[in-house]
Amino acid sequence: MPKFNDTERKMIKQKLLQEGERLFTSYGIKKVSIDEIVQAAGIAKGSFYSFYSNKEHLYMDISANLQLKMWGDMDAFLNNHRSLPPRDLCKQCFLWMFGELERYPMLSQTNSEIAEYLFRKLPPEVIEAHTRDDSHELIKLQEYGVHFTCGIEIATKTLQTLAISFLSLQQEQTDDQQTIMGIILDGVLKEIVSDESN
Known part of the structure; x- marks a missing residue:
């Protein structure tokens, strides 16, 4: 070497x-x-x-760096919207992130097929590191009064699955995309986020 x-x-x-x-x-x-x-x-x-062990590992490293940039901007969004009720704050935060994807074309191209491909090609520890990064961001939401009714790991994996679904939906360019995303988010957040602030 x-x-x-x-x-x-x-x-x-x-x-x-x-x-x-x-x-x-x-x-x-x-x-x-x-x-x-x-x-x-x-x-x-x-x-x-x-x-890197393979190109997929490089891809995940790039994705993680792009997400860190987005999450840095998310702090300002959360500060500006901290008065929203917890579920609303989560919903608006999630929708804001999808709006931000235009600034990160590589992330916006991710869909369920690419996610499955990465899961097959990457060692479990690389996937687990990515999940830990996402979990840290959900923990940050707790500072804004959001309380998850399930464990952070379950909330993280649920929202990761939702994100992949939404990325696939965005690639279809349907007129009802925002409505569909809102309905699904409302249902999921009702199950995993308390309606009261901490």
Whole structure:
């Protein structure tokens, strides 16, 4: 395995993230090869494996970074809407995130087929790390008076499943998309979020 100093590692990883996002956004995860990624990043193929076990792992790392950016913006949204009742706050937050996806084309292309593909290709620990990241964001909602009536892990997995469904729905471009999302969200949030603030 190639040896890199800290500066080189940082530069190479940044290039992989940047070029990976560009390629995955343009062609989709299944059509992009590691050869294309390393060529775009200007590194040897062996160097790629110093950072990632496969292209799917890179894809998940890019997705996590994009979600972190979105969640950073979500703090401002939550502060501006903190007076809403808990379920309403969750619903508006979820809908806001889907509106924000226009700024993150790679994330907006995710659907149930891509999710299933990633689950098949990635080791369980990578998927679990992603779920933990999502759980941290739900824990943050508790600071705004949201109380989950189930465990955070169940709430996280429920909302992840819902997100994948909504991403698939968005790709259909139906006129009733917002109405459908609202109905489903109302039903799910009624089951997992208390209607009273903490």
